[in-house]
Amino acid sequence: MDASPLAPWEDPRAQPLIRFRNVTKSFGAFTAIDDLSLDIFEKEFFALLGPSGCGKTTMMRMLAGFEAPSSGVIELAGQDIAPVPPNQRAVNMMFQSYALFPHLSIWDNIAFGLKRDKMPKHDLNERVEAMLKLTRLEQFASRKPHQISGGQRQRVALARSLAKAPKLLLLDEPLGALDKKLRQDTQFELMDIQETTGTTFVIVTHDQEEAMTVASRVAVMDHGRIIQADTPDRIYETPNSVYVADFIGDVNIIQGKANSGEGEGYRIFWSEGQPPLQASSSTDLSTGQSCSLAIRPEKVAISAERPEEAANAVQGKVLDIAYLGNLSTYHVELPNGLVIKAQTANTRRISRRSFTWEDPVWLSWTATAGVLLAN
Amino acid sequence: MRRFFLIAIPYGWLLVLFLIPFVIVLKISLSDTELAIPPYTPTLDLSQGWSGIREFFAGLDLENFVWLTEDDLYWKAYLSSLWIATISTLLTLMIGYPMAYAMARSPEQWRTTLMMLVILPFWTSFLIRVYAWMGILSQEGFLNQFLLWIGVIDTPLTILNTNTAVYIGIVYTYLPFMILPIYAALDRLDGSLIEAAEDLGCSRLMAFWLVTLPLSRPGVIAGCFLVFIPALGEFVIPSLLGGSGTLMIGKVLWEEFFSNRDWPVASAVAVVLLLILVIPIVLFQRNQQKQQEAEQ
Numbered sequence: 101m102d103a104s105p106l107a108p109w110e111d112p113r114a115q116p117l118i119r120f121r122n123v124t125k126s127f128g129a130f131t132a133i134d135d136l137s138l139d140i141f142e143k144e145f146f147a148l149l150g151p152s153g154c155g156k157t158t159m160m161r162m163l164a165g166f167e168a169p170s171s172g173v174i175e176l177a178g179q180d181i182a183p184v185p186p187n188q189r190a191v192n193m194m195f196q197s198y199a200l201f202p203h204l205s206i207w208d209n210i211a212f213g214l215k216r217d218k219m220p221k222h223d224l225n226e227r228v229e230a231m232l233k234l235t236r237l238e239q240f241a242s243r244k245p246h247q248i249s250g251g252q253r254q255r256v257a258l259a260r261s262l263a264k265a266p267k268l269l270l271l272d273e274p275l276g277a278l279d280k281k282l283r284q285d286t287q288f289e290l291m292d293i294q295e296t297t298g299t300t301f302v303i304v305t306h307d308q309e310e311a312m313t314v315a316s317r318v319a320v321m322d323h324g325r326i327i328q329a330d331t332p333d334r335i336y337e338t339p340n341s342v343y344v345a346d347f348i349g350d351v352n353i354i355q356g357k358a359n360s361g362e363g364e365g366y367r368i369f370w371s372e373g374q375p376p377l378q379a380s381s382s383t384d385l386s387t388g389q390s391c392s393l394a395i396r397p398e399k400v401a402i403s404a405e406r407p408e409e410a411a412n413a414v415q416g417k418v419l420d421i422a423y424l425g426n427l428s429t430y431h432v433e434l435p436n437g438l439v440i441k442a443q444t445a446n447t448r449r450i451s452r453r454s455f456t457w458e459d460p461v462w463l464s465w466t467a468t469a470g471v472l473l474a475n
Numbered sequence: 476m477r478r479f480f481l482i483a484i485p486y487g488w489l490l491v492l493f494l495i496p497f498v499i500v501l502k503i504s505l506s507d508t509e510l511a512i513p514p515y516t517p518t519l520d521l522s523q524g525w526s527g528i529r530e531f532f533a534g535l536d537l538e539n540f541v542w543l544t545e546d547d548l549y550w551k552a553y554l555s556s557l558w559i560a561t562i563s564t565l566l567t568l569m570i571g572y573p574m575a576y577a578m579a580r581s582p583e584q585w586r587t588t589l590m591m592l593v594i595l596p597f598w599t600s601f602l603i604r605v606y607a608w609m610g611i612l613s614q615e616g617f618l619n620q621f622l623l624w625i626g627v628i629d630t631p632l633t634i635l636n637t638n639t640a641v642y643i644g645i646v647y648t649y650l651p652f653m654i655l656p657i658y659a660a661l662d663r664l665d666g667s668l669i670e671a672a673e674d675l676g677c678s679r680l681m682a683f684w685l686v687t688l689p690l691s692r693p694g695v696i697a698g699c700f701l702v703f704i705p706a707l708g709e710f711v712i713p714s715l716l717g718g719s720g721t722l723m724i725g726k727v728l729w730e731e732f733f734s735n736r737d738w739p740v741a742s743a744v745a746v747v748l749l750l751i752l753v754i755p756i757v758l759f760q761r762n763q764q765k766q767q768e769a770e771q
Contacts (some may be wrong), residue, residue: 213675
């Protein structure tokens with residue numbers, strides 16, 4: 101694949117803006133970050149995604165300078181940043197709680213960092229006005245933080261952290277306190293601002309949808325390690341482990357034993373008395389190796405009759421139907437007790453729905469629909 | 476109806492325990508002294524009907540208040556009290572703020588213990604603690620003996636019965652009233668605000684000056700009033716630890732009541748003291764109210 105400027109991580113010659121080299125951070129006996137190496141490139145919108153306690157916030161705090169790594173090196177633009185205190189780093193952070201100064205007006209909050217740099221008054225005024233304009237806060241400049249709404253506070257926090265034009269902006273669960281609708285709007289706003297300013301963004305989130313929406317690359321973390329760091333589509337389509345497949349979106353996991361069959365595909369024996377499933381895989385599996393087949397619900401078709409062409413077809417009965425408006429998810433119980441989720445778009449009115457509870461149905465998918473993962 | 480009773484309880488309390496005693500004191504301050512029981516005149520004689528009431532009001536005058544302005548003892552005592560209260564408040568603040576800050580910064584599991592240590596002296600009688608200071612500060616007291624023993628001084632220091640002892644006593648007694656509100660303000664302070672200030676280019680000291688200090692201001696103001704108001708009318712500390720040169724209005728008040736047995740003048744002193752105290756109390760209330768509004 102050729103290295104385009106949009107994907108610097110595929111270019112072996114590209115210089116990363118941030119480089120974690122074998123970084124470990126422990127608090128007493130607890131290891132928050134475990135021998136982690138990672139490159140983040142300029143102008144990236146990089147998401148650290150994981151459950152709480154996975155070490156994502158610790159990584160961010162090490163970048164900001166509030167924690168020092170126990171071992172290993174963190175480089176920013178080629179420089180080891182360990183000896184640089186937080187107030188001298190070209191890194192700014194947007195805090196989860198926003199951390200707006202309650203005794204200062206919105207204007208003074210945004211100007212706070214610039215004043216510390218002894219910026220000339222004229223330039224300072226101009227910069228603050230530009231930030232207010234960028235975040236559409238002009239008419240709130242003289243208000244105090246407690247006099248504005250949660251969404252506006254979030255924008256003030258963003259404006260304040262962008263005001264000093266940092267090389268790197270850290271966002272710690274920036275949208276956690278907003279309701280769903282506002283969060284979605286703000287996600288696009290964040291992406292726009294990231295593109296306009298050209299700043300490198302590193303966002304910490306536990307919301308996989310948010311990470312997928314905003315980020316150019318997503319790193320899925322667990323127990324202080326990065327399990328997979330890749331573009332959102334590849335994280336979703338080709339997860340490298342059951343953990344990642346399960347963490348991102350909804351997935352059906354079928355356990356079985358692999359058997360390299362005819363051609364390049366594998367046959368997976370998953371249940372006694374059932375024909376093996378067909379699956380292609382890029383990873384090599386030995387015969388008899390235990391494996392998991394991960395299939396997204398939207399890639400499983402549901403029908404009343406056995407489809408003629410399908411590579412894989414299993415019969416079951418409808419256990420539950422989750423109606424989500426635009427989609428319906430059918431929970432289908434297979435003869436061996438396994439429940440498989442199949443999702444269909446509701447292109448027809450609900451009254452014309454073909455299946456209902458307890459109906460016998462056929463589930464089918466192609467050989468390339470799933471991802472075969474070694475256990 | 477039930478709401479009326481609920482409101483009636485605090486108002487009844489104020490009426491019986493504040494307003495009625497105040498009216499009695501005010502009445503005595505407008506009376507004349509007399510060698511009798513009670514030692515003032517006129518007294519209300521309701522058996523004579525209307526003329527008794529008229530006579531009673533005719534006997535009241537502002538003579539005692541005029542007297543307060545004529546004898547310079549009183550205004551000097553008021554000024555001296557204000558001065559001592561102000562200096563003690565500043566000293567208490569200087570000692571109390573670092574203590575409150577250290578408490579708020581200490582590990583979570585230590586804070587309750589530290590708080591207990593601050594409150595602990597209240598478990599002993601105030602009077603006994605002041606007497607203990609007499610034992611510490613006197614010529615042959617613990618402090619002098621210790622200083623002589625380690626060889627810092629050759630002759631014992633005279634601390635007891637001076638204004639220094641009064642300052643020590645007031646600062647010691649009222650320190651918890653300064654620490655607790657400041658601690659409460661600092662404890663509420665979100666640690667990420669300090670980190671945000673550092674992140675935006677502040678040094679530690681700058682972050683303290685620009686963020687911590689302004690945000691703890693309501694606690695500082697509350698603490699200052701809680702020390703200043705009682706220190707102004709303080710009587711026990713100056714009379715036990717202070718000397719003959721220590722002039723405080725609380726002491727003057729006590730002497731007028733019990734040495735001179737001049738109840739009307741003593742009452743007039745008390746009324747003026749109350750009027751002086753109303754100003755900081757109103758300011759204190761306003762500060763509390765502003766703080767509550769800011770929190771909403």
